[in-house]
Amino acid sequence: MKSPICTGFESTAGLTRRRFLDRFGMGLGGIALSDLLQSGDARAGGVDSAQTLAPKARRVIYLFQSGAPSQMDLFDHKPVLNEKHGTELPDEIRQGQRLTAMSGNQSSLPLAGSPFKFQQHGESGAWLSDLLPHTAKVADDLCFIQSMYTEAINHGPAVTFLQTGSQFPGRPSMGAWLNYGLGTDNENLPAFVVLVTKNKGGQPLISRLWGSGFLASEHQGVRFRSGKDPVLYLSNPDGIDSGTRRRMLDRLGELHQLQLKRTADRAVEERISQYELAFKMQKSIPDVIDMSDEPESVLKEYGDDVRNPGTYAANCLLARRLAERGVRFIQLYHQGWDQHGNLPAGIATQCRETDQASAALINDLKRRGLLKDTLVVWGGEFGRTNYCQGKLTKTNFGRDHHPRCFSMWMAGGGVKPGITYGQTDAYSYNIAENPVHVHDLQATILHLLGIDHERLTFKHQGRWYRLTDVHGRVVDDIVA
């Protein structure tokens, strides 16, 4: 940034007092700060107390498996379902809970055992089905949560709930909250990047999932596209080369210097730095996207897909590259887990696309010393039913949505490795032990980043909002 500061203001990336106080709400030190400033007392106590504890994670890679993977075909081993395959879901298990309007009107709800083989892996002895051979090899680095549950029963609300803390549109996404609360860790890249596996069908994703809700739009996730322009209009137009662009920015800078003299307006300074930063991004983003400097061994580890930009594997590797460069929140989406029918074939494809790269990402981060302060989260928006949706045949079946329990895993960033937390009942229908609500997961993620989820607030329409609404508790048992 070559602009002189001549308006008499410290340039602080444009944070006004209002914004500052808003950001840290009534909790994160804002009030204490204004207090001490008014009294002229220079203790920085308010801000210290905002950091309730030292962050264990500096960044998050969230591998969102959109559509809801079936827990009992991947992680939640339930031999009882195989024994009782084809028999009706017992009423005492269902307990009258609501079903979706898709299978809820079926006259018969036959149990469906998993056709996949389960084995224990690693020293931790985690159960995994043979659909996940690579994940099995890093099982000792992972913390499996078998007892997730949610309130939503359909994709739209459920994904929105996981990502924003509310089932209904309008709230900021988790990445936006972190961007707002923690700011960025790097100069030349967005703080919150979204990567969506290309060419996947299934339940549609919505840009609000990485939106900023009522927070300023600068906090929203920047989705990297898989094409030539990873960021909207990153490349110069045809016929504008970098020499021309530099000249354009130089002349624009000169005009702005005159304008700054005339107006003494800080906004002009902001504009100057905005254009310089854009210019830097035009280089830094192609650099991070360009994987030609990755050694063959690394590419091999992620699998063949990694050479095809926009695949899950390529996105996993890109996530690591972004993490290395200090991007705070990297959100991947992989669609296609919504196996209402044809589950055996469908889920196998999904696993083929994701298993190897997910495990490679863990190994890769670990090797580079990044896993210890990078939190990796793997999971979908809810679970699937233990009973069959549609026709149960010898070789084929489907599973409907099931909010009452599902499995996720986390790794790195201050999470206990090699444990399995929580349990479902013998039918993987209800939670038997240590339930973890979506808001608990969110509280725990924030906690690992050093944030008290009750203090990261924003006042909107007269109310202080949080990612965890008025709920959420940190799952201390999984924190290392």
Added chain:
Amino acid sequence: MSSSRPVDIVLATLICLQTVLCGGSLCHADDTANENTTKENPSQERPVQFSRDIRPILSDKCFKCHGPDEGGREADLRLDRRDDAKHVLTFKQSKPSELLQRVTSSDPDERMPPADSKLSLTRSEIELLRRWIKQGARYNKHWSLESIQAGALPKVKRADWPKNEIDRFILARIEAEQLAPSPLASREKLIRRLSFDLTGLPPTLEEIDTFLADKSSDAFAKLVDRMLAKEEFGERMAVNWLDVARYADSYGYQQDRTRYVWPWRDWVIKAFNQNMPYSDFVTWQLAGDLLPNATDEQILATTFNRLHSQKVEGGSTPEEFRVEYVADRTHTFGTAFLGLTLECCRCHDHKYDPVTQKEYYQFFAFFNNIDEAGLYSWYTSSVPTPTLRMANDATKAKMADVEDRIAAEEKKLQALTEERQPAFQKWLTARGAKPDISGRIAHLDFEDGNQGANVVVPGRIGQAVRLTGDDAIGMKVGNFRRSDPFSVALWINTPDVKERAVVFHRSKSWTDAGSRGYQLLIEEGRLSFSLVHFWPGNAIRVRTRDRIPTDKWLHFTVAYDGSSTAAGVRLFINGKPAPTRVVRDNLYKNMTGGGGDNISIGARNRDRGFARGLVDEFQVFNRQLAPIEISQLHDGHSLADLLKQSNDTLSKDQSASLLRYYLATSDAEYRKQLAALRSVREERSKTVDGITEIMVMKELDPPRQTHRLKRGAYDAPLEPVTAATPVSLPPFPSDLPGNRLGLARWLTDPGNPLAARVAVNRYWQLCFGRGLVQTPEDFGSQGQPPTHPRLLDWLSRRFIESGWDVKAILRLMVTSAAYRQTSITSPQLQKGDPDNRLLTRSPRYRLQAEMIRDNAMAASGLLVKRVGGPPVRPYEVAVSFKPLTRDKGEGLYRRSLYTFWKRTAPAPVMMSLDAAKREVCVVKRERTASPLQALVLLNDPQFVEAARVLGQRMLKKHGTDIDSAAAEMFRVLTSRQPSPAERKILRKLYDEQLQDFQKDVAKAERLLKVGDAPRDSSIAAPRLAAAAVLASVLMNFDESVMKR
């Protein structure tokens, strides 16, 4: 990108914050500050005002546990009402009040707010509380709920400065702080500012020159009038109203299909351009359908209430989303018109403002009363009901004509019953004895074995089928139109009292198809037959009064006459007309389409089938059967018996039965008339079924019962409530109807303190960048108090007294001296009024998204100025998250307000420039600055194309006079002439680029290919390209994108 950690921010902002906070007393000043003692006698304590100083503290820090919410209240203490709080506020010389003791206590068990609330009071807040209690702890109502004061104009020293009343208030504040307003802005700045504020577009050079040349004293006033008279005024005003109305061209949520609502947007533009009084503008939108003899236009205005997101995702619970829609309407009403955040009290009493949860549901009740579904249809494109048919006058005339002709044909048919008596008598004597129930097009007797998974068992006649409930039996017939008479007869036997079961249907699905088609259900044990275009608002449903018995065979027949009325649907049980109740009688569109064209028995996609139910002798007829035929189908002999009976023994009833049978089956004249009637009914379908519909409001009769919902959950109703307004607001006059129209009248009553304040505040925001209340969405105790309360009241009063004249109030604002100041600040003002709350200068801020794009379009000459019409798809929709095919030609160059708004993937350029997302009602947009915006303005093809076309236009006009071309380019983009220093820079860039492009002409050619607009081949490519680069730089220049 913003700075990193809180710690860094704190250190860096320390100095800056101190500057701001030293001026902190400004926030508490009053706009008639003369009465204040601060300046004259600083030692004397300023009187503390409850609503201004204390209520915000109590609200933010204490009300959560000690406020209006009964459910959350601790220690039985509430601090929002004096009577309830007196005992903790008593101040004695020797002993401080309990409140003060508790907030200052060092004992963590005593200290308030408690540590686990994560709330704390600042020293200055405690000090304010101390002074307030010392001064007697007086309470008053929250400022926004007080009636609007008609205060006198404040006195000012500089009597020559004010141009109108507004300035008296502004200047009084400024003078109280011993500051002075800023000088007048230049005329170029003024016309640019005004043009964007009132039309959203830059002034043309001709407009600028005219204004500059006009030396008359009222030159500016005339300019304002010219701007207000433009059609572009309505477009500019509409942009912000679309944010309020959460307008989008798609349904939202997840699937987010396209919907047809733009005629409402055009109505908004028209309403602003006609200067419709704000009170009417509001009333039409809230309740146009309830106005006496409501016109189509008034009904169309109510689309406002239907613009919320709507859901289609399979498997969703419809009621959950229907409740969400009503809640959205309620919240929008609260935010848009009352400036109150009603969201909070959906689950519990409001923590901060005097609105209880019950009162929330009383508001909710106003909006809960339309015949709507929670899901729109996946398999059809039905418009969710209620709807308005968008018929033009010619179509309306045709519709009236065809209805007349139907009535005439019906009359003729009726008359034939009498006229054909002689023929009937003749037939009677010559009749055969064998019943002839003609028109049967299908018959399933289930004698041929199992039907898929459905097993055949002994039935009523031979074998019957026992249904699984999951496996439908498909037939090959049944795709009747609503103008087709038809009948279906069958034996059924239900094993239990079904809450819901599909017996047979012609449809693709239940809610996923809006139930399009027809269906026989068992609902709560009763037989229910429906003909449906879209359930519930465009359908007929007739249900038996009595429950049907279980484990017993009964014969059911439905006979329909093709009339599209409930009266034309007759249900028979065991050969006798069944007592029925009409549940819906409002089918006005086709029931065909959507898939599932033929009859299916026993099950339906995502619906509850007739599990373990028995069905036998299923017969379909392509005509309306006569009652005696139906009896015959039931008992196998009624008709035969009658036919055998000798004529002289026939009773009157028997004779009548035979007459109907005769007419329906054997009388050529009657059957010809039936065909004629059917044909004219078919003509009606052809006339009306294709008419586009739009979602509107229409009251349900009888009204739906609203309940308070436990924690807001759709499936947890508590006690019933009726429509009413909160007690903390002015009473709802007893002579007003308890519906949306009454609500609109209550809202726009001159005594309502909120409607005018909220509206005027938004108009102020439109002209000055932010409101007098800087939280336009929240006039409650969690919002900010007005910076100029008396001005706000004066303007509100003026607005009401002017007959809610929108143009007049805007004229008043923009002709004020305050508006006409320069935006350039001085060090003195920067210090004395750092945040410009006093309006010591004109505010400056980035133009809103639409204006930035429209400015580029207008400057280049590409802008197509046509008001209204379907949304367009400019370049950017092709690169949105869910890419759409972009338009070619005109659609690329319309004003941004017409850009197709897809909720789940909005126009990306608009979004990066902080346009509202339109998910929910928004009354204030963010203004951010990010490098992504720079990339858009530099590289987006629509800006590059605009730059190219602007450059070309200037070169064509000025030829080789590059300096003039550059200067005019500068001027069309910024509305002013460049300075000599600026001219030099422009020239330098052009020359550099010309040289560069001359060295590489192919490069220039590539640049000139960006965008569809044709290139003028008479000008050499390097020159055109250099001019394009210059224009592009200027489009990124501060004064092109900032309001200054």
